[in-house]
Amino acid sequence: MSGSVTIAGLGPGAEALVTPEVSAALAEATDVVGYIPYVARVAARPGLTLHPSDNRVELDRSRHALEMASEGRRVVVVSSGDPGVFAMASAVFEAVEAGPDAWRDLDIRVLPGITAMLAAAARAGAPLGHDFCAINLSDNLKPWALIEKRLRLAVEADFAMAFYNPRSKSRPEGFVRTLDILKDACGDARPVIFARAVSTPDEALRVVPLPDCRPEMADMRTVVIVGSATTRVIARDGAPFVYTPRSVAP
């Protein structure tokens, strides 16, 4: 039997957001590798070996998956959300490019999932209904100056923005700077959505005007969505609807 590596997105948390394609891949896997809390979402069964690993070992994990596939195993690499958005798919292809030539001929597939920003946007309304960008605010893997440059250009382009990994305990200062830059560059009270752990029991959503945003409103389980200059808030009993219109007047 020939081996394979399937890089699958588990969605933001709820079982109801896992695609049938991903469920089928997991049902046929011999091995599942991934970050501990994501592997914990896969049910154990006879014939399936789970290989949970810690954070920040994405390349080691990728090589392990590729080695097992070379030996004929059907390996599924799990990510939360979509594996192609700030997740495991890039790490696996980095390992392929740097690895033995034979890895290029392996059966490697990526199965998309519901990424965090789209689950968050859906809960709030349609804040990403017009042109938008997605930025990873972690400066573990890129210089802070590049993040700052992208933030300023995104404001100039009037994109709505979705931020992944806005704030961790080890680097709380980046999101402080991000909010300072946005408050300075936007100069209005556009809505900001803090969406934590959407579709899990820990889900929490708040909509805050930009001038009132504070860094501690976000943590590593939060996706932050910043509206564009045209984004609207519809007040109502309960949480407001936030949406960005499809049109921009000439």
Add this chain to the structure above:
Amino acid sequence: MSGSVTIAGLGPGAEALVTPEVSAALAEATDVVGYIPYVARVAARPGLTLHPSDNRVELDRSRHALEMASEGRRVVVVSSGDPGVFAMASAVFEAVEAGPDAWRDLDIRVLPGITAMLAAAARAGAPLGHDFCAINLSDNLKPWALIEKRLRLAVEADFAMAFYNPRSKSRPEGFVRTLDILKDACGDARPVIFARAVSTPDEALRVVPLPDCRPEMADMRTVVIVGSATTRVIARDGAPFVYTPRSVAP
């Protein structure tokens, strides 16, 4: 029984990419409204009324859905892909904001789906694995000058880019200009992915270096993904893998 409007994403085409949450909503609906080809994806059954409508009547369709919900019907508005990305969710909220106050208190939910750019990215590898933006190239609802400004700023920010609605028969010139701008502003042979009708029987994928791109490589069923300056191509037998590394060197 109280009415509801559920705005649901059917994903890019394959049944295996429809979330269980969306399938459950369709199973409980009394009415489904949407653009003709999307409503055609919903199976008829007793107790379900299908309301297909033509393109470019998004606000009329939204008002119809909200009116039916006001009368106690369980209405599902279907979009392909994700309803929050250049699709029906914004139109429904526009109708809510402009409509009677009572519409604000309706049970309105958005159910995310696999959006076209993420299905396309997964097929190609992981081209959106680092910071990226999504731009609708249709100038039906915004001035062309804004599109051009966003393209230039996105290049300056070195975002990977995903383009929706790149080219239609009625306005073929926009994508000509888009390619001219990119060839001028990027000045390199970065990979461009033309992903047509991913996950359907009409699926076609090609990876073309930017200088070799021609406008007729795209149509309205194509999502176009343009790599950033760091995007890599892994040559192999068959289609290459395209991915954007997670890291940017200082």
